[in-house]
Amino acid sequence: MRELKAPKGVSEYFPPRSQYFEFVRETLIESAKISGYQLMELPVFEDTELFRRGVGESTDVVSKEMYTFEDRGGRSITLRPEGTAGVMRSVIEHNLDKLTLPLKVWYSGAYFRAERPQAGRYRQFYQVGIEAIGLNDPEIDFEVIAVADRAFKKLGLKSYRLDITSLGDAKSRASHRRDLVAYISKLNLDEATIKKAELNPLRLFDDKRAEVQEAMAKAPLLLDYLSQESEVNFQRVQELLRGAKIDFTINPRMVRGLDYYTGTTFEFVSDKLGAQSGIGGGGRYDGLMAELGGSDLSGIGFGLGVDRILLACEAEGIFDSSINKPQLDLFLIALSAQEKGFVSNLVNELRNSGISCDMAYGDRALKGAMKSADKSGAKFNAVIGSDEIKSGLVAIKDMDSGESKEVRITALSNEFKTN
Ligand code: HAM
Numbered sequence: 001m002r003e004l005k006a007p008k009g010v011s012e013y014f015p016p017r018s019q020y021f022e023f024v025r026e027t028l029i030e031s032a033k034i035s036g037y038q039l040m041e042l043p044v045f046e047d048t049e050l051f052r053r054g055v056g057e058s059t060d061v062v063s064k065e066m067y068t069f070e071d072r073g074g075r076s077i078t079l080r081p082e083g084t085a086g087v088m089r090s091v092i093e094h095n096l097d098k099l100t101l102p103l104k105v106w107y108s109g110a111y112f113r114a115e116r117p118q119a120g121r122y123r124q125f126y127q128v129g130i131e132a133i134g135l136n137d138p139e140i141d142f143e144v145i146a147v148a149d150r151a152f153k154k155l156g157l158k159s160y161r162l163d164i165t166s167l168g169d170a171k172s173r174a175s176h177r178r179d180l181v182a183y184i185s186k187l188n189l190d191e192a193t194i195k196k197a198e199l200n201p202l203r204l205f206d207d208k209r210a211e212v213q214e215a216m217a218k219a220p221l222l223l224d225y226l227s228q229e230s231e232v233n234f235q236r237v238q239e240l241l242r243g244a245k246i247d248f249t250i251n252p253r254m255v256r257g258l259d260y261y262t263g264t265t266f267e268f269v270s271d272k273l274g275a276q277s278g279i280g281g282g283g284r285y286d287g288l289m290a291e292l293g294g295s296d297l298s299g300i301g302f303g304l305g306v307d308r309i310l311l312a313c314e315a316e317g318i319f320d321s322s323i324n325k326p327q328l329d330l331f332l333i334a335l336s337a338q339e340k341g342f343v344s345n346l347v348n349e350l351r352n353s354g355i356s357c358d359m360a361y362g363d364r365a366l367k368g369a370m371k372s373a374d375k376s377g378a379k380f381n382a383v384i385g386s387d388e389i390k391s392g393l394v395a396i397k398d399m400d401s402g403e404s405k406e407v408r409i410t411a412l413s414n415e416f417k418t419n
Helices: 018-033 048-055 060-064 084-093 138-155 170-185 191-199 201-206 210-215 228-243 306-315 337-352 366-376 386-391 409-418
Strands: 045-047 068-070 076-079 103-112 124-133 160-166 262-270 278-284 299-305 330-334 357-359 380-384 393-398 404-408
Touching (some): 018 306, 045 084, 048 076, 084 103, 084 299, 124 306, 138 160, 138 262, 160 228, 191 201, 262 299, 330 366, 337 357, 366 380, 380 386, 386 393, 393 409, 404 409
Parallel strands (some): 330 357
Antiparallel strands (some): 045 076, 103 124, 262 278
């Protein structure tokens, strides 16, 4: 029989490492929630057209990396490569843009890109994202960046940096595009690159080939073409970041991998991850909603890569001490088969009252059961035999200090609630 394996290039999390994945994801989500963002739970597959129009044909994501297939009804379906387009589709479809604005939502889940797998680059990966829709205001740009930065600081990350730039408004981009296209037309480029540049000339700034980078060294930069309004907005975002002591570098050559960006755009980069160092990024997307058939509302958001943030935390040694704490309060062991039913009921009742506990299953001898208690990472353990059942008293042992304390069995749940 053929051995069954996970598909190539996917990320998977299982115990014990999955607790760190969960901790990272929950910390990112918490930062969004305390800033007033509400959950949006969306399908992992959408009409292919959504991404073609939303993310853009010039991007690698759309041109090379989408998981697209025909469903049984002959519709073209794509596994979501990112979250923003789906959020916009849902906002338009359910008229959420008629609610009080800005609409602030967060989401978390799996995303799919058929990239060449390598460390930190997967074909199924996880993001936590936020979108603030319906407000074009530097204050909200600052808020979005601060939500990500707060989460990274809360995790204890230190070796990361924030790159920002502005892609300006439509006016800024139009005058820059004219000059950039003229500049590019004088370069000696291959067919495919010329095609790419026709779709989006900014893409050439992102080309990894040394000869293209060299050719683009003197290309006009969008930052020099900002309209007065875009310039004022961008300055204000910087002022707010400085005020909040969020360090940043202006990177006028930064090109995000998706086509919808306008105005403030940003990327967080870890110094510990080698080639796949982008731990999160985002920006404003002022024409996206209208492009997808909705009202002409602006928005800004980010996507944070949970997989890479976990790798960055591990590289910075964050889990060596801080969250390596036990997940269970109590581990119970029946001294013999006779007490098993009693222990089983007790564990069930303790769980009903919210105490996290587990027990030794199977017919293992006490020594084996003790090993399970150790492995469980519980804070306390207790052995229950016929004496304990008769007296109604049990000794709970602190697994760290080794100290024991006698507690009434009926008072166990109170003991842990107050602990
Ligand atoms: P993105 O830059 O394409 O933006 O992805 C955001 C983050 O997802 C990246 O910084 C990276 O950490 C992670 N990521 C992307 N691809 C992979 C991969 N193949 N393997 C592992 N991690 C990956 C977006 O997706 C936008 N929707 C963000 C956004 C929201 N912009 C505005 N609102």
